[in-house]
Amino acid sequence: MKDERRSGCPINLSVEVLGDKWSLVVIRDMMFGNRRHFRELLNNSEEGIASNILASRLQRLTENGLVSKAADPSHKQKVIYSLTEAAIQLVPVMAHLGAWGRRHLPVTRELSIRAELLERGGPELWDEFMDELREQHLGIPRPAGAESVFARLRAAYEAELARSE
Numbered sequence: 001m002k003d004e005r006r007s008g009c010p011i012n013l014s015v016e017v018l019g020d021k022w023s024l025v026v027i028r029d030m031m032f033g034n035r036r037h038f039r040e041l042l043n044n045s046e047e048g049i050a051s052n053i054l055a056s057r058l059q060r061l062t063e064n065g066l067v068s069k070a071a072d073p074s075h076k077q078k079v080i081y082s083l084t085e086a087a088i089q090l091v092p093v094m095a096h097l098g099a100w101g102r103r104h105l106p107v108t109r110e111l112s113i114r115a116e117l118l119e120r121g122g123p124e125l126w127d128e129f130m131d132e133l134r135e136q137h138l139g140i141p142r143p144a145g146a147e148s149v150f151a152r153l154r155a156a157y158e159a160e161l162a163r164s165e
Contacts, residue, residue, distance in 0.1 A: 017064045017066070018090075020057070022049055022053055022054070022057045023060065023061060024094070024097070025045070025049070026041060026049070026054065026057050026058065026061065027061070027067075027083070027087055027094075029044070030081065030082075030083055030087075030137075031083060031087070031088075031090075031091070031094065031133065032094075032114060034150065036080045036081050036082065037072070037078055037079075037080060037081070038054065038058070038078075038081075041081075042054050046111070058081060061087075065084055065086050066084055066086050066087040066090075067081050067082065067083060067084065067087060068082050068084055069081050069082070070082070082137040082138070083133060083138075085134070088130050088133045088134060088137065089130065091118075091129055091133070092123070092126050094118070095115070095118040095119060098112070098114070098115025098116075099115060099118075099119040102115050109164065110157060110160035110161050110163075110164055111157075113156045113157055113159075113160045114156065114157055117153060118153075121149075125149060128147075128149050129150070129153075131143070131146065132146070136150075
């Protein structure tokens with residue numbers, strides 16, 4: 001099979017994998033929303049992704065080693081999607097994208113609070129969050145007694161939602 005990459009530039013190669021309109025949004029929803037099933041990703045998408053696009057992106061992310069899928073032990077006809085180590089290592093990239101977006105784009109408070117917390121928490125918080133994602137998606141236990149970054153981010157989001165009502 002012919003290599004279809006435009007160049008060996010690391011930025012180009014990253015954009016070829018992640019640079020479409022939906023791939024990072026799907027990873028975001030898995031990472032920050034803990035959405036692991038197709039229907040969760042489809043029905044809870046803030047941006048309203050179409051089912052054929054979601055299926056295409058999940059296939060592409062799986063082929064590129066960012067997402068894995070396995071039979072869901074709780075339901076015969078479902079699969080459960082998991083982030084791979086490569087996707088988990090995107091946490092700092094997502095934190096930087098969120099910080100940039102907060103500074104330069106017309107964000108809403110409730111949808112930008114997690115980005116603000118990640119920016120303020122810096123690399124230490126990112127590492128804790130990556131450890132938690134490794135536990136959720138890869139089954140690698142994190143240090144005993146570690147506080148849930150996911151729970152902190154979700155609580156901040158829910159508090160902002162309550163304030164905006």
